[in-house]
Amino acid sequence: MSVEHNAVPLPGRRGGTTAPGTQGARAAPALPAYDPARKYWIFIAPATILVGTVIVFPWIFTLWMSAHEWNVTGDHAFVALANYKKLLTDQRFLESMWRTFWFTLLATLIPIVLGVWAALVFHREFPFRGILRTVFVMPMMATPVAIALVWTMMFHPQLGVLNYLLSLVGIPPFAWVYDPATVIPTLVLVEVWHWTPLVMLIVLGGLAGLPTDPYEAALIDGASSWQMFRYITWPLILPYVMIALVIRTIDSLKVFDTIAVISQGGPGTASETLNYFLYLQAFQFYNLGYASAVVVIFFVIIIALSLLLLYARQRTKWTD
């Protein structure tokens, strides 16, 4: 048995049959050659084909389209980097890019602050905590389009419930999404309401796994609540906060449904983010080459920001 085992070649080595002349001397023939390195491709192939067709090919195709004047109704002419050059001088594109960053900043940081605060509150023991936690996470369960439709009705300047509530306390009606100056903060309000629970859940998960020893030591040393949060809790939950930050940043950059339903990028172009600009170019104006160039730039922005945040997360990891 052991002799036969020895006849099996090591992975990566070629051949494997016994030397000429020795075959006749053995009672049983050696096992056929087995080269695991050659067989692995069978297992990798399905995933490779899937990734290739679903991810790699569309990306290469998008890059190729972005180098063409690609109109659904006409011919496709190669224009090299002309679409990218045009984007650099397209005022509407540039404005939408800065608007996207502004929206992302607000729609990321506010839920993070509120979500961390909510997690700290719900981490404590108090009556009806379970029910209140459920109520708090409910907005997250609803679909964005349904939520956007409800908010649209509430934002109506004359008939919306929000202005009615303001009128009860003597505050004049507010324009909400019907004013270029207030549309972005109002849309951020919807995002905050919708996604703060997600941040809370992530951070709450982190809080549940924190060790108790440092707190006991801090109490013995006479540390205040703030000091315990600042020097123990915050550093320990920071990796979780960073995860929430990455998720929220990517989601905020990509936001489409809320804007499409509530403001349609308006008034004028006041709430037109990169994603909405992209939608208009691709599916309303059918400028597919130009839209592909926007996709490429958008992708680069998302990758760059994600890498930056992931790097920051690595830096905040717990160390011994």
Added chain:
Amino acid sequence: MTQHRPSRRRILKTGAAAGLISTLPAPFVARFALGQSKFDWKRFKGEKIDVLLVKNPRSELMQTAEKEFADLTGITVSSEQVPEQQQRQKAMIEFSSGKPTFDVAHLSMHVQKRLSEKGNWLEDLRPMLADGSMTTPDLDFNDFGKAGLDFCTAADGKQNAMPTFVDYWILYYNKELFEQKGVAYPTSMDEVYTAAQKLTDISKGVYGFVSRGLKNANVPVWTSWLLGQGVETVSKDGKLLTDTPEAIWAGEQYKRLNREFAPPGTVGFNWNECQTSFATGRAAMWLDGIGFATPLEDPTKSKVVGKVGYGVVPKGPKAQHSAIFGDGLGIARSSARKGAAWYYIQYITNKQNQLNILKNGAGSPARNSSFANEEVVRSSKFGKQWFDCVLESAKVGRPGLPVIIPVTEFRDVFGVALTNMISGADPAAELKKATETFKPVLEKSEQG
């Protein structure tokens, strides 16, 4: 099925007939068809056609009529309703592929007319209209109103579709508010402004006028005022007339009405917000399409039931027109079942089905006879004034959007300009900027 090989003589005769027909407008060929009588509804029995519709109440009625059509013809219809924006995208992509999955498509001709012509999407219906064995004697082509037919007829005379619906823009007004303030219905566009001024009573939350402010949706409001100058946004030779003194005047009219007398937030209003303002009695006048009588006269949705006046758009400085928009049903050029598809279109656009649109409050049909039906007029909850308004608007109807390929981009670019005007921007500067932005888009669209 037996297939006969066509003889050379037959091919020559058919070719000559088709050549002759292609030079004639559809009304002539339809009249020619009436002289023949070999039409058989069962001719395409057993065939199955696919139909792409837009989601709206009219399509619901079309789908309801499918069973009756199948019983009559033996043709099976498989139709789907897709929301308007997505349906246009689907039609665009499928037609451009050269092999659409549907035989018949509903098209919004005010947006897709030029696109469908340039892309050669649709089958010219004239040969079938001229063929007595293909066209029912009951078709009565001349019963279709001119406005609807214009949308479905190409510049070279091709009958690319059959009209199903025509939307006329009118001025809704609240009779009660007008009476309270002693204001008469405006007879000119300038009087719309003075009437709005008198009717606005902010202390009571009543505004004199409301119209769309949301970009893209707001363009027909501006073009409605522009038609009062007797001009459209694009000339017949394809030049933009959007920064002319007439266009600027229309921009001023748009700005002053929406800025001074419209409810707060009008800058983001689409038709639904306007409808809400008018239906709750908070707006005295509303300029929009004629299809909103149904919700306005519905006690569960409106507080102004029985108080709504329906007026033709008042005359402008040089002309009086109602901006019109129209839909049609066309046959995909690549369809292998054109005969069955044509039978479907004939049936769906027949007098009874067109009348059903009116009876069900689903909009204004394309056939004139629908409005002449006294029983429907009598039993309608809209009142005689609505019917009169449709007929009068039809007489002065003129396209509310330019017949160009990039209609959506046109609406977007000029929509932004109009929105900026409500926020206080100068109409002349905004229209100049928008015209400069859109000019290369328009020029490029007709190339290639």
